[in-house]
Amino acid sequence: xxxxxxxxxxxxxxxxxxxxxxxxxxxxxxxxxxxxxxxxxxxxxxxxxxxxxxxxxxxxxxxxxxxxxxxxxxxxxxxxxxxxxxxxxxxxxxxxxxxxxxxxxxxxxxxxxxxxxxxxxxxxxxxxxxxxxxxxxxxxxxxxxxxxxxxxxxxxxxxxxxxxxxxxxxxxxxxxxxxxxxxxxxxxxxxxxxxxxxxxxxxxxxxxxxxxxxxxxxxxxxxxxxxxxxxxxxxxxxxxxxxxxxxxxxxxxxxxxxxxxxxxxxxxxxxxxxxxxxxxxxxxxxxxxxxxxxxxxxxxxxxxxxxxxxxxxxxxxxxxxxxxxxxxxxxxxxxxxxxxxxxxxxxxxxxxxxxxxxxxxxxxxxxxxxxxxxxxxxxxxxxxxxxxxxxxxxxxxxxxxxxxxxxxxxxxxxxxxxxxxxxxxxx
Numbered sequence: 001x002x003x004x005x006x007x008x009x010x011x012x013x014x015x016x017x018x019x020x021x022x023x024x025x026x027x028x029x030x031x032x033x034x035x036x037x038x039x040x041x042x043x044x045x046x047x048x049x050x051x052x053x054x055x056x057x058x059x060x061x062x063x064x065x066x067x068x069x070x071x072x073x074x075x076x077x078x079x080x081x082x083x084x085x086x087x088x089x090x091x092x093x094x095x096x097x098x099x100x101x102x103x104x105x106x107x108x109x110x111x112x113x114x115x116x117x118x119x120x121x122x123x124x125x126x127x128x129x130x131x132x133x134x135x136x137x138x139x140x141x142x143x144x145x146x147x148x149x150x151x152x153x154x155x156x157x158x159x160x161x162x163x164x165x166x167x168x169x170x171x172x173x174x175x176x177x178x179x180x181x182x183x184x185x186x187x188x189x190x191x192x193x194x195x196x197x198x199x200x201x202x203x204x205x206x207x208x209x210x211x212x213x214x215x216x217x218x219x220x221x222x223x224x225x226x227x228x229x230x231x232x233x234x235x236x237x238x239x240x241x242x243x244x245x246x247x248x249x250x251x252x253x254x255x256x257x258x259x260x261x262x263x264x265x266x267x268x269x270x271x272x273x274x275x276x277x278x279x280x281x282x283x284x285x286x287x288x289x290x291x292x293x294x295x296x297x298x299x300x301x302x303x304x305x306x307x308x309x310x311x312x313x314x315x316x317x318x319x320x321x322x323x324x325x326x327x328x329x330x331x332x333x334x335x336x337x338x339x340x341x342x343x344x345x346x347x348x349x350x351x352x353x354x355x356x357x358x359x360x361x362x363x364x365x366x367x368x369x370x371x372x373x374x375x376x377x378x379x380x381x382x383x384x385x386x387x388x389x390x391x392x393x394x395x396x397x398x399x400x401x402x403x404x405x406x407x408x409x410x411x412x413x414x415x416x417x418x419x420x421x422x423x424x425x426x427x
Contacts, residue, residue: 020334024284060275061241065248066108072252074219075117084212087201091193101143102182105150115144134395141381142399145366150178162340167237169426285337302346327368359417
């Protein structure tokens, strides 16, 4: 009964058009004062203990690093390197876009940042080269979603915070699925370009490729700094995030010099705004999960699933359906923080690995970012391309179908996610 009341309150508030974070907070307050005897002191204590986790500090640092890289000329050098490597194949600039998105994702941790950084440079170049605007928009909107699967990923940090899972193991688990999805998106791009005979770039010489690599190497080194540092045990994921912010500042201001010191306060302010918004969502989600746990709702759901014989296959299918539906109305941070504490105990009872569940949820978030009505990547791409959401939705469908096929593979082939962290002894 209490579960029905909580979800009814949340759905009713969200249907008014209220931001999810505020709807979460009001749901908790309404339930506390109207339907339960939980002392407010324990809620206040949970409010502080729920957000004092060391891992949460990684979020503002990764956001700051991503902003420095977005404004600091790293993206255009990565595009130059990517197009030098694959531009001579069918749909050259499009394939370069997929590769550049994958590389930028590995240093930014954010999908919208990847779409902005790569799309704002590459889309005008693709239109100028003779590609249809729809094709370019489809490539960038979907490839930008790699930003939350290829580590470092802010959404993975949120999952780790919500479920007390290892951030380092999650990062390593995202590497192979991220590479596979980039390959799948590249394959769709190449196939459509070949079918429609889209332009190809002249084949770059090895000298030109070496020059492009040399120019982009400072940005690419950040991948080694973060992932190598975590794997080698030199620093924790949170310390890696702080290192990446300092490194990105140094590269943008003193090496590439695409940013002056006078631009730094603006980047800091933008990062602080984004961090405050996410931390506000995390705070309200911590209270929501506290109420859920206090009312024993996840455990009751787990018992119901076990008693009705809904095995691992049925549960994972249900998870995908629920998360894809939630992606129609909510953005990834809110979905992760609301659903992870509910699904996690059920998955544990069924013997599903928490790292596998995390990657599965992240891939669902990726799909949600690329379809209406609230797909973040669609709105970001719409701002860059000046295309309507309906037109963009039509543009992304071939890549979106491929992403759904990839989601099925990730769901029922756990080894794709778990092989690397297991080999490295992280799980």
